[in-house]
Amino acid sequence: MIEPSLGTLDERELARRATLGQEAAFAEIVRRHQGPVYRFCLRYLSPADAEDSAQETFVRAFTHRHRIDPDRPLLPWLLTVARHLSIDRLRRRESSGANDLIDDPDAHADTRAGDALGSAMTGQRAEILRQGLASLPEGQREAVMLFHVEGLAYKDIATTLEVPVGTVMTWLHRARARLKKLVESAEKTPE
Amino acid sequence: MSHLGDERLIELGLDLTAVPSAVEGAHLADCPTCSRALATERALTRSLAIELPRAEPPRDFVAATSARFAATRRALEPRRTLARLALALVASLVVAVPSVWVIALHAGDMTRHFAIGAKEITVLASAASVVADKIPLVPVLFAGLTATLLLGASIGLGQLAEASRRPIAVAVRA
Numbered sequence: 001m002i003e004p005s006l007g008t009l010d011e012r013e014l015a016r017r018a019t020l021g022q023e024a025a026f027a028e029i030v031r032r033h034q035g036p037v038y039r040f041c042l043r044y045l046s047p048a049d050a051e052d053s054a055q056e057t058f059v060r061a062f063t064h065r066h067r068i069d070p071d072r073p074l075l076p077w078l079l080t081v082a083r084h085l086s087i088d089r090l091r092r093r094e095s096s097g098a099n100d101l102i103d104d105p106d107a108h109a110d111t112r113a114g115d116a117l118g119s120a121m122t123g124q125r126a127e128i129l130r131q132g133l134a135s136l137p138e139g140q141r142e143a144v145m146l147f148h149v150e151g152l153a154y155k156d157i158a159t160t161l162e163v164p165v166g167t168v169m170t171w172l173h174r175a176r177a178r179l180k181k182l183v184e185s186a187e188k189t190p191e
Numbered sequence: 192m193s194h195l196g197d198e199r200l201i202e203l204g205l206d207l208t209a210v211p212s213a214v215e216g217a218h219l220a221d222c223p224t225c226s227r228a229l230a231t232e233r234a235l236t237r238s239l240a241i242e243l244p245r246a247e248p249p250r251d252f253v254a255a256t257s258a259r260f261a262a263t264r265r266a267l268e269p270r271r272t273l274a275r276l277a278l279a280l281v282a283s284l285v286v287a288v289p290s291v292w293v294i295a296l297h298a299g300d301m302t303r304h305f306a307i308g309a310k311e312i313t314v315l316a317s318a319a320s321v322v323a324d325k326i327p328l329v330p331v332l333f334a335g336l337t338a339t340l341l342l343g344a345s346i347g348l349g350q351l352a353e354a355s356r357r358p359i360a361v362a363v364r365a
Binding site for chain 1: 247257
């Protein structure tokens with residue numbers, strides 16, 4: 001059971017308590033960051049695997065809590081762990097031939113990305129954005145999702161994806177230019 | 192001023208709360224090209240923020256993860272206990288083995304050191320007995336403690352005396 005006061009704690013204090021091994025603090029961290037971590041795993045994996053990978057991310061964070069730096073935001077670190085776990089899982093699956101992602105992982109990643117974005121997107125613009133996003137290279141797509149959906153800052157995206165901040169900015173700008181072009185050309189072309 | 196650069200337009204377009212500078216604002220008011228470009232950037236930002244749906248984790252995600260914490264903790268506990276025991280054992284061996292080795296190697300020296308030290312400690316022992324006499328309530332305890340201290344000190348002083356090659360008690364008296 002989460003003690004009521006934990007929900008009001010700032011992240012730094014929460015992280016400090018987590019480093020001391022307080023399970024309630026960890027449960028609160030899970031509650032706060034479950035969405036972004038799950039969605040990030042979903043970028044690579046099926047929903048069932050993404051759920052398992054996201055849970056494993058928090059368990060790893062719990063067992064390696066001494067690595068938590070209360071002075072830094074937790075989410076980028078969690079997303080980095082999630083990314084490594086998801087990619088490892090994907091590779092294991094590919095090498096064991098357990099799924100059909102061997103031939104063209106990117107193409108399937110695009111399909112998964114499309115699935116992850118969900119069927120709830122309606123309207124022409126939403127559909128164009130969904131397709132445009134799915135067609136972007138991996139880095140650009142990640143940058144767009146982390147910036148626009150999860151609201152991460154450039155430097156936190158850089159930490160998560162383990163690339164320089166300049167690369168994140170380039171990816172984001174290129175992705176936006178491409179998406180803007182797609183939307184504009186679609187709006188100019190009557191159906 | 193000239194048109195706003197692409198980088199600046201994106202910068203202003205990414206942050207919907209960003210306010211252009213006074214000069215930029217004046218330009219945007221007069222330049223349909225720049226104002227349209229900025230409007231497009233901001234519309235894209237709004238679309239991406241609003242229209243991309245957020246897949247949510249299952250409702251029992253927190254509970255399931257907490258259960259995994261507990262299971263992980265239970266699984267790790269015996270390993271930690273074993274690790275602590277192993278560490279204690281290693282630490283004991285690190286202390287005990289060299290000690291036994293030193294004692295075995297220098298048993299003769301230690302006996303000699305004890306004899307030298309015992310001789311040198313006579314003065315201190317006399318003083319201790321005087322103090323013990325003046326504390327009648329705890330003479331036995333005090334004597335036992337003194338004997339223990341004297342035993343340890345005699346070996347140590349003997350080593351020091353031999354190392355310095357002069358009688359310590361004489362030096363103290365002098």
